[in-house]
Amino acid sequence: MKIGITCYPSMGGSGIIATELGIKLAERGHDIHFITSNIPFRIRKPLPNITFHQVEVNQYAVFQYPPYDITLSTKIAEVINEYDLDLLHMHYAVPHAVCGILAKQMSGKDIKIMTTLHGTDITVLGYDHSLKNAIKFGIEESDIVTSVSKSLAQQTQEIIETSKEIVPIYNFVRENEFPTIRNTNLKQYYGIEDDEKVIIHVSNFRAVKRIDTVIETFAKIHKQMASKLLLIGDGPELMDMKQLAKDLDIEEYIIFLGKQDWVSEFYQLADLVLLLSEKESFGLTLLEAMKSGVVPVGSTAGGIKEVIRHGETGYLVDVGDSSQASEYALKLLTDDTLYNKFQQTMLKDIEQRFSSDLITDQYEYYYRQMLEGNHD
C-alpha cells in the first residue's frame, strides 16, 4: 500500500507512534510518505520505503498568522497525486484530520482517510468551543477513526457528541528500542549510590501530568528508603516542581534531567516508574518503561487502567493519592520476590497485548477494510 502519514514530528507520544508505525509498515514493504513540518525525530537515518515531504510555510506581510493548515493540505494533495497514494493516516483530529479531508478534495481523488485520536486532541481541545465542531467534522468525515485506548474512544463519543464508531488500537513500542536489560552504569554519573532505589517519571511537564503527586509520592518513599527520583522532561510546570522539591526539602534527591531524546538508558537503571496523571489516554512512557522491565504505579485516569493490570503487572491509585501510591511503591521496592513476579507477568502481558507486530497487524487490517469499502 502507498500510505501518506501526517503527525507532529516532535517528541510527543503521538509523533512517536506515527513514526514507529511508519517504520514498521515500511519494513513490511509498504511505501510510506511522511508529510510533516520536519523529519520525525525517531527517524535517525534514511530507511528503505520511507520518503519525507516537508511542509514549509512562507510568511507574507498579508498574513497575521502563517497558514500552516492550508500549506499542509496543499502539500498532502500534491503527494496524493504525485505518488498515487492509496490512503492517508492522519494523527490528531485537528488540524491533521481536517487537513486530510481538505487535501482529498483538492486532489480530486477518492482517497481513504484514517484518523487516529491520541488524547489531548479530545480531552483538552474537545472542550474548546472554537475547535469542537472542527474536531467533530474531522472525525465524522474520516473513513475510519481509531483511538489509542477504549477509554479515549468512549470519552470522544461523549465530549465530541458523535456516534461515529471509534476503534481502539493500543500504543506499542518497537521492541529493540527498549530492551529488557538492567544497566546501572549511568548511576555513578548522576551521583546515585548503589544501594539507592531509582524512581523515574517522564513527561512533558504539563499540569495534567500531576508531577506534584509524583514528587509527594517520592517524598513519602524517600522517608522510608534510600532513593532518588529521576524527572525527565520540560514544560510549563518545571519551575513550580523545582520549588515543590525545595519546599519538601528533598531537592538533593531529585534529579531534573530536562528534555532527553533517548530515554531507554534511564529506564535501564530505574526500579519503579510513576505516571500519576489526571488525564492520560494511554501513557506511552509507561509502556516504554515496562518493556524495559520497570514495574509501574499509575493513576486510574483514562487509558492507564488499560495498560496496567492492577495487582498483577503494577498498581493503580486514584488521581492525587500520593499516600496510596507510596505504599504500593514501597511494597514493590522492599519485596524482591513480589517485584520479580510482577515483572515477569508484566513482560508477558505487554508481549501479548502491545507487541509491535500485533498492533501493526491491526492497523493494516483496518487499512484493508477501508480500501475494500468495509466501513461506515
Ligand code: GMT
Ligand atoms: O502526553 C502528552 O501530553 C503528549 C501527547 C501527544 O499528543 O503526543 O500524548 C498523547 O498521545 C500519546 C500517544 O498516543 C499517549 O500515549 C498519551 O497518553 C497522550 N497524552 C495524553 O492523553 C495526555
